[in-house]
Each structure stands twice: as C-alpha cells, then as structure tokens.
Amino acid sequence: MTVYFIGTGLIGGSAAIALRKRGFATRLIGFDTNYQHAEQALALGLVDEILLPNEAIKAADLVLLAVPVNAALELLPYILNLLKEDATVVDMGSTKNGICTEARFHRRRAQYVASHPMAGTEYSGPTAAADGLFDGKKAIVCEHRLSADFALNRALAMYRSLNMEVLFYTDAEAHDRHVAYVSHLSHVSSFMLGLTVLEVEKSEKYIFDLAGTGFESTVRLAKSSPATWTPIFLQNAASVSHALEKYIENLQRFKACIDAHNSDGIAALIAEANGIEKIIK
C-alpha cells in the first residue's frame, strides 16, 4: 500500500517505522510543513521519498496527517479534494472538534477518519521517531459514522499494524473536553512547573543536583514542543481554560491549608488525590 505521511515527526515518523516493518506500507512517501524535518526523515530512511502534496496525494492509498493541529485543519480540505476515490485520509491530532467541524460538510467527508492515537513522548521531530511508540496504547476514533466502511476499515487495519486498540468515541466535542483534563492540563501543569523552578532556582547546577525522581517525572512534559502544543491549546481553549480554573482552585485550597497549618486539611486533600491509584496503576 502507498502511504503518504504528511508530517514525518515523532508521530508520523514512528508510524512510518512500524507500518513498514509490519508490511502494511510498501511505498512510503513523506512531506512535512517543516522542510528540515522532511530532509531528516528522508536521511533517516523513515520514508522512501519526499513529494509535494499535489503530486503525492493522487498516488496515495492512505494519507496520514500528523502535523500540528492548526496545519492539519488547513490541509484536510485540500487533501480530500485531491484524494483518489478509493483512498483514505486519517488525521492523528490531539484535538478533534475543530477538524471534524471543518470536515463535516465536505463532499468527500466519508473518506476521512478522525482519530487520536494516545501515545507520544516529550520529544519531537523525525529524530524522536521510534519503533514501538504506539505498542499497546489506545487510539480514539471520533464521528466514525461519517466515515465510509472502506475508510474506517483501512484506518482500523492501520491501527492494528501499529498494535493499538481502537476505541470509538463519537462526540468530538466531548473528546476534546476529556483530553483537556487528562492530557492537555498535564502539559500545562508541567510547562508551568518547569518555568516556575527555572525562575526561582537561578543555579542550574543546583536543580540538577536536587532533582530526585519525583521532579523529573512531573516536569518531563515541559520539554514538549511549542509548535505542537500552542495550536492544541488554542483549538481547545475553552476546555483547557476550564480545566486550568479548577486546577488553580484546588492548588489554592491546598495552599490555604498549608498557610493555616491545617494538618487534617492537607491529609484529607492528599487522601482524596490518592484515589487516582485505583485508576492509574
């Protein structure tokens, strides 16, 4: 199968490695809105050739859209216009409401599958692409009733090749609201934790010395790329803002307990937070 990877970074590049290895993709064409990433992806052998969209889309059986979500929003109608009639385009962005709304009345909507593979690392670009990134993780598919059977089946086959479990979650708006809490808020929390520590701890050597395992894991996501995350926060602004409001309120409750030396209050909030261990093993 000829697969056209629009976006050859962490997500697109890792998909290319796995889909080639499992024999799902036999001809791998790449493109990236960041031309340096395109050059790297070719040099690293993630894809066999780099072609511009107007040429490659016509040749592709499957177009994988793995660029920042603002670029995906712009590219999708263009891709659908050029796509072969039996071909499919799957987007892999972290927000689904904007792009689903954009696609809803496109005459070729049925060839599009809106998805969100829940996998990633704090690194980005083709050099961050890795075999096994998706292994055992989950991929959400939104508004699957608007996708044709052949398109949906191709997307499912691809996710099987990536060794992912697919979950249908029809409501794209609800998807975005949920990921605001379980993914986007984690990133804001980590970005601002990194920033706060950098501002206060002037001596970088010192941070490194004192960095026990706790700090490293909470601040890991603070290395994530602005190019990826800025458009995610903008597309999901209302939900992320709401999640942040709740988070700030809880931090203020905790701070009030500390300021009042309220031992029982602190212990109660921690015990409540411990409830997460039933969910995240």
Place this chain on the structure above:
Amino acid sequence: MTVYFIGTGLIGGSAAIALRKRGFATRLIGFDTNYQHAEQALALGLVDEILLPNEAIKAADLVLLAVPVNAALELLPYILNLLKEDATVVDMGSTKNGICTEARFHRRRAQYVASHPMAGTEYSGPTAAADGLFDGKKAIVCEHRLSADFALNRALAMYRSLNMEVLFYTDAEAHDRHVAYVSHLSHVSSFMLGLTVLEVEKSEKYIFDLAGTGFESTVRLAKSSPATWTPIFLQNAASVSHALEKYIENLQRFKACIDAHNSDGIAALIAEANGIEKIIK
C-alpha cells in the same frame, strides 16, 4: 555492624536490603511507629528482629531514622540521649531545618548526621522497599560541621554502601527552600492534578482509556502517602507556600494567554519552560 532501622518503610526498608547485601549491616534491628509496618518488615525479612527503642538504641552502632519528619523530630533527642558514645544517628527526612534546629544544642549533636537521600517512589511501607532504590542517586548532608568526624565517616560509608553520591549542603534552611521547588512543589502539583481530574471525570473507566503516557507521569506522585507528606508540607510551610504562589501565578499567566487566544504568548511561555531540558536530561 549493628544497625537499628527506626522506620522500616520505603526508605528504611530499601536501605536495609542494600546494607545487608553489601555487608555493611550484619545485625539488622527494626522498629516502626506504625506497628503493622514493623510486622511486615520482619515477615519480609528486611530486618532480623524488632526491638523497642530503649533496648535497641543501646545496642546500635548506627541508628537510621527513616520515619515521617514529624516523628523524626520527636525521636531524635530521645535517640541521642540513649546512644552509645561511639554510635551515630543519621536521619533521612526530606526537610532539614526543623530537625537541625532541634538538634543544634543537644549535648550529643556531634553524633548526629542530618541527611536527605534524594530517592523514592510514590509507594510507601515495607512492601514498597526495593533493592537499588538509592543506586546512583544523590544524598544531601546538612550542617556537617556540627557532626563529629567518626559520625560523618560512618554516614559516608553507609551512603557509599547505598551506592549514593554525597553532597554537602551546609545551610539547612536553604536546603528546605530549594527542595520546596524541586520536590515538594512537584508533589503538590501532582496531588492537585489527580484531585482535579477525579473531580471532573466522573467515569473512572474513561480516565483509564484516555490516559496516555503524559498524564501517567505527571500524576504518578499523587499516589504518595499522606502520612509521609503532610508533615513535610507543615515543616516546610513557608517555602512550599511561596513556591505554590509562584506556580499559581504562572498558571494564571498561561490561562490568560489561552483566554485571550494569544498564540505568541502561549508559545513564548512554552519555549521558556523548554529551558528545563538543559537541566533534566
């Protein structure tokens, strides 16, 4: 050497495993302010026997104090009073200012070494004890000039056996101020992230489904024990409150950018936070 482990949980228990294995401790006596932990530690073979402090302290060459920091503060003067003249007590708590102040004018201050091994996991109790917990990590020693050479040497030998690098950081107050940012704030951030998500996401099944790797790593510390952490926050209240204030301010800045759809502002804050990657590899 006879080592008395007061506290046989994650920290004391892991130390017992390593110190026995490396031949540093030949007789391992245990005690825990939580009697169930004492029973577990004995059943797991972390220590050879459980003895009450008034008996065991007199027999010990080294007392390792690894209980919650409020209990350590109360126990230290009592331990020093009973300690053999050539024996040493080392505490392993995450706060150093309170206990150093408490110990400063004790007639046997020189037999005490104030330390903080920067290692741990989100789990607690004897069942969480693990070989290798301390391997390659760093241990801070505060106010080392108030410790006698023989006491300091014994503590250093022990940390060598734990495979830890010791760093002297004289000023206990400054130590607490720094760990407020690099460790205690991370824990508050994670506790309140867990709490916020639990409050909003009523369906526990759903959180699990959507939990990509990002959420898991930022919320991991939210499993940490109230018994360990409540007294840490109380002993380091001023610094943790200050760190929280700065953190909340930065979250509010980020939220304001999102609310204003200020793309450049969001990208600039993320790029600033990315600075952490120079420090945490």
